[in-house]
Amino acid sequence: MARIATSRHVAVSTVAAWLVGFLIFFPILWMVLASFKTELDAFAIPPKFLFFHWTTENYAAVQERSDYVHHALNSIIVAGGSTLIALLIAIPAAWSMAFSPTKRTKDVLLWMLSTKMMPPVGVLVPIYLIYRDFGLLDTLTGLVFILCLGNLPIVIWMLFTYFKEIPKDILEAARMDGATIGRELVYVLTPMAVPGLASTLLLNFILAWNEAFWTLNLSTLEAAPLTVFIASYSSPEGLFWAKLSAASTLAIAPILVLGWFSQRQLVRGLTFGAVK
Amino acid sequence: MAHTPELSPSQPSGSLHRMTAPALQPTETGTGTRQTQLLARMLLTPAVALLFIWMIVPLALTIYFSLLRYNLLDSESAQFVGFENFRYFLTDPAFLASLQNTLVLVGSVLGLTILLGIPLALLLDQPVIGRNIVRLMVIAPFFVMPTVSALIWKNLLMHPVSGLFAWIAKLFGAPPIDWFNDIPLFAIILIVSWQWLPFATLILLTALQSLDEEQKEAAEMDGAGALSTFIYITLPHLARPITVVILIETIFLLTVFAEIFVTTGGGPGLQTTNIAFLIYSQALIQYDVGGASAGGLVAVVIANIVAFFLVRIVGRNLEA
Numbered sequence: 001m002a003r004i005a006t007s008r009h010v011a012v013s014t015v016a017a018w019l020v021g022f023l024i025f026f027p028i029l030w031m032v033l034a035s036f037k038t039e040l041d042a043f044a045i046p047p048k049f050l051f052f053h054w055t056t057e058n059y060a061a062v063q064e065r066s067d068y069v070h071h072a073l074n075s076i077i078v079a080g081g082s083t084l085i086a087l088l089i090a091i092p093a094a095w096s097m098a099f100s101p102t103k104r105t106k107d108v109l110l111w112m113l114s115t116k117m118m119p120p121v122g123v124l125v126p127i128y129l130i131y132r133d134f135g136l137l138d139t140l141t142g143l144v145f146i147l148c149l150g151n152l153p154i155v156i157w158m159l160f161t162y163f164k165e166i167p168k169d170i171l172e173a174a175r176m177d178g179a180t181i182g183r184e185l186v187y188v189l190t191p192m193a194v195p196g197l198a199s200t201l202l203l204n205f206i207l208a209w210n211e212a213f214w215t216l217n218l219s220t221l222e223a224a225p226l227t228v229f230i231a232s233y234s235s236p237e238g239l240f241w242a243k244l245s246a247a248s249t250l251a252i253a254p255i256l257v258l259g260w261f262s263q264r265q266l267v268r269g270l271t272f273g274a275v276k
Numbered sequence: 277m278a279h280t281p282e283l284s285p286s287q288p289s290g291s292l293h294r295m296t297a298p299a300l301q302p303t304e305t306g307t308g309t310r311q312t313q314l315l316a317r318m319l320l321t322p323a324v325a326l327l328f329i330w331m332i333v334p335l336a337l338t339i340y341f342s343l344l345r346y347n348l349l350d351s352e353s354a355q356f357v358g359f360e361n362f363r364y365f366l367t368d369p370a371f372l373a374s375l376q377n378t379l380v381l382v383g384s385v386l387g388l389t390i391l392l393g394i395p396l397a398l399l400l401d402q403p404v405i406g407r408n409i410v411r412l413m414v415i416a417p418f419f420v421m422p423t424v425s426a427l428i429w430k431n432l433l434m435h436p437v438s439g440l441f442a443w444i445a446k447l448f449g450a451p452p453i454d455w456f457n458d459i460p461l462f463a464i465i466l467i468v469s470w471q472w473l474p475f476a477t478l479i480l481l482t483a484l485q486s487l488d489e490e491q492k493e494a495a496e497m498d499g500a501g502a503l504s505t506f507i508y509i510t511l512p513h514l515a516r517p518i519t520v521v522i523l524i525e526t527i528f529l530l531t532v533f534a535e536i537f538v539t540t541g542g543g544p545g546l547q548t549t550n551i552a553f554l555i556y557s558q559a560l561i562q563y564d565v566g567g568a569s570a571g572g573l574v575a576v577v578i579a580n581i582v583a584f585f586l587v588r589i590v591g592r593n594l595e596a
Contacts, residue, residue: 013402017410020396024473025413028420030440031428043438089326092319100316108324110591115331117583119531121552122576125559125569126337149330156323181315210421212534213552217560227534230423234430234538241431248424259419260412267482271524275479275517 028252035059035245042242058246066229068247075225075251077140078215079208082147083155083201089148090155091197095189097156098163099171109160116153120213131218140223143215147208155204158269162196199265202258209255226251335576341569348563361570370546370554371571378550381465382529386522388469393476393521394514398506400477401484418474422534429467430456430539460540460548467535472528476521483517484510516589523586530579551575 136142442452
């Protein structure tokens, strides 16, 4: 089936692919390197690529000066909380649409998708005012709530496409064996749905972790997740590059690892099943 | 991906029971179906209700506020002014400038990510030693939070004195570019394109991998060169994924915010203010609730035009 690749072909495409891959990855690599430099080395000209005084002092400094852990915890609570709540609401909904579809199911799905298309900036004003009046500005509750709503359509869609692929024959067989809906849910459906649930959870955790519109506009300090914390480095320009790099490396490292695991589901999740 | 039969002509749940009916008492089947349907509706309700409120309430409030003259600092003074805000917003030179910036930003990023994404996906589709590692490197920028990528590019790479690009320019004897003063919008376009190139590449690569190898082989046997194989077989196959990339990226790119917020703050002047940033600054810097709401509605209308097409494409796929 596959054409026989000549070794020259392999050599050329390997070199080209690695070169391009390295170029695209370079800004991240450069940031990680800078995080191990002293502030002086970080903006030395000519730049120091590998031969500089390696230090981990920036990582200690980031925690001491700006309470990194506090913001990291906020990120975990906001991303994790909003994803879990969205899953709790989405699982029954997706289950119902996948296994008991009606004539309107398709319309409901597309309508849900269309709520995701609303630009957040279009409703910034009322959300901000509501949050101000209810004392939700700069609170974790407020952020969890808004990110949960924002991602709910994607969560439902992803779960729906996964549930759709579970063969109905199996449910039928279970039903004929006298399984109740509850048992069917626990013993038949759940085990088969675990991979889909896991990748939905992962992708939405990543999206919520990186969300930088609502977090920037609705939180300042107390509830500020890492997106906002990093943004606070934008003002004292040029002075804290190594520390900015250390803080940034810490902020993206966990998500990069999770993201690499979920990359195959990413396409499906982000295109609403339009590309598989 | 193998499509199992139960996927394609979506069978209503009723038929499932009809098939098993001989094994069950008719009454049981009836109540079972009704119960299932009732349960299904109950399970669906919370999600639908929440999304409905989420869609209607803020939008209704935006419409309401857009008809008021309302300053955040002086909330007692709110008064009804009709379409005054729209007239003001739409004739404001800042609106035209930011609309233009938005279009340039969206268009350029779309162009860059697709024009670079196609060759990149083709390259990654070749036999490459260590392809998985290259894939990881290419996809990485997509997972970097926007505030981080913007600040890293601004300070470590594009800084006119100590940035890496300035050093490279000097190596070639060229004067360093002061990115955020001389070509600020282009600088933002570069950063955003770097973030979205992985997305375009990954989707195009996924599509390429589902392309029938035999079809290409047949074309080559018939004497088609690499170029004509690409133009007549590969490219048509990519048409749909490219459309999907364009639509989804547009939805997100219309509201690029964090990258502008942490690098230029919309400036210098209005050079990097897009619609999203203009509305933000009108609401939370100038405290003009009415004007910002009118702007918000304009943004909703623009996004809806794009959404209309995207929903149609996704909907078509739902039946297939």
